Amino acid sequence: MDKIQDYVKLVESSLEEQNFDLQPVELYQPMAYILSLGGKRLRPALSLAACELFGGKAEHALMPALGIEVFHNFSLVHDDIMDEADLRRGQATVHKKWNRDIAILSGDAMLVKAYQYIAQVDAQILPSVLACFSQTALEICEGQQRDMNFESRPEVSEAEYLEMIREKTAVLLGAALKIGALCGGASEASADSLYHFGINAGLAFQIQDDLLDAFGDPKKVGKKAGGDILQDKKTLLRIYSRELDSKACDTLMETSFINEESKVEAWCELITLSGAKAKAEAKRDHFLKEALDSLEAAHGENQALKVELGQFATWLSQRDR
């Protein structure tokens, strides 16, 4: 995936060139800070890839790609307030390093900045690009609200869970690809195919994320296994376990464990033996296949890049870290 690595580098260097040395500093320093904490820059890289897939130059999609990344970081700043998270990528979150009000307001300003970047496209595609971006931004808010609502609910259905991760995670991948495609000169139909590629790859990515949280190698994943289990999060694994063996689920819910390890172990055993793990893997693979079909349907002219995007989606849903 050499090209995608090149796009990541282009995004990184362009981000570094952006000027956040503006007044009042309380508004702009947090933007520079959160953007400097790194992250994989996958979304903007996908915008550039989508642009070149249709024969455009990556530079044509660069400003909206940065807009996607600024938007993503805005959502992190506000989500971290809601989650009362102290750390983001190993560093203090904005509301911890400064305060709540600065995190709210600089987040708001980042959302506006994101629109300013997004708007830097040819006038003829601006209405489409803007409609896609706003719809996506609204769905991400909806997904975050649904996710918060799940915490206080006893049960969540598969359909509700999938809709939540579609909104919270997948749509921004879809939008990054669609907007990039439009910048590259794709037809609406091809841009939509790429959007669906992103949606399905995003769903597969998130299910793999849930699987890694329970079954991944902590050394590779970079965090303790079983975080979702310990928080009793209603992931797809939990939903399927209940579907396939509700009695065993109830028993585990009522059990007092002597320590965290034994709770994680017991749940992992149930998830495996009930068939929930296999079912989640099958669902993940189903979305990967849907993603690859949608990619095929897009009429991009750069075949090598199409192959690379397919490999990338496959990696997203099969990664071990």
Added chain:
Amino acid sequence: MDKIQDYVKLVESSLEEQNFDLQPVELYQPMAYILSLGGKRLRPALSLAACELFGGKAEHALMPALGIEVFHNFSLVHDDIMDEADLRRGQATVHKKWNRDIAILSGDAMLVKAYQYIAQVDAQILPSVLACFSQTALEICEGQQRDMNFESRPEVSEAEYLEMIREKTAVLLGAALKIGALCGGASEASADSLYHFGINAGLAFQIQDDLLDAFGDPKKVGKKAGGDILQDKKTLLRIYSRELDSKACDTLMETSFINEESKVEAWCELITLSGAKAKAEAKRDHFLKEALDSLEAAHGENQALKVELGQFATWLSQRDR
């Protein structure tokens, strides 16, 4: 100002037709709620007036006008969190009625909704409309941050104060007018003249607001006189008092008053005797004159409406309530 009252009614009835009966309810009910609390709807009414000033039909500016109003209400929801305000227009604020997280997230979603409304203009003016709106939104964030910064500063200069109220209050009036004008077919130059009309009228409006806070008739203004004085807010009256009689200011700052009334009375006396009141009135009238000059420079074809807009700006800066 009959026409402007008609525009207010059109805005009200259009707002009532908007559908916020959407899922998840935690995201959309707060939007319906804050928009239902009323407010003067001056900004969207100005958009419609500006549109018809240039021969457009008010309906052409209706969606962006609603976008301006939704944006204004978004800023109230987030400002109320920062100010820890319990009441807005006599009713519970969103973060009090629901909670902080819902206020943050539904506010974010309102900002996105505002963009969705704003984007509903002819494609040929979309880039201009969008650039004006984003620049305005960013300046309003800057103004809010500057205002918060003033609280912990011992002194604020006249220029800093005017820049803060320009950003926090005036630019949204300017943008409402400019965007309406563009929807009505105005040239960029005429739309800019109307923008400057709005900026200057907004500055005059805010200075009158400061004067009313200290000297207004509480029965008419609808709140106790001297709120700014009691909070030691760095309004133009305080800044001019310091400029004109810093010794008397220092004395009052060090005085312990037996009650709130005597503090308000002492400061009002200083503001009047030092000449600060007269200086603020002169500044207000200067901005009103600038506003009327800018209005004159705009080439609107509807002369009756131009007269009405001038009367409206005059009312804004001379109102007693």
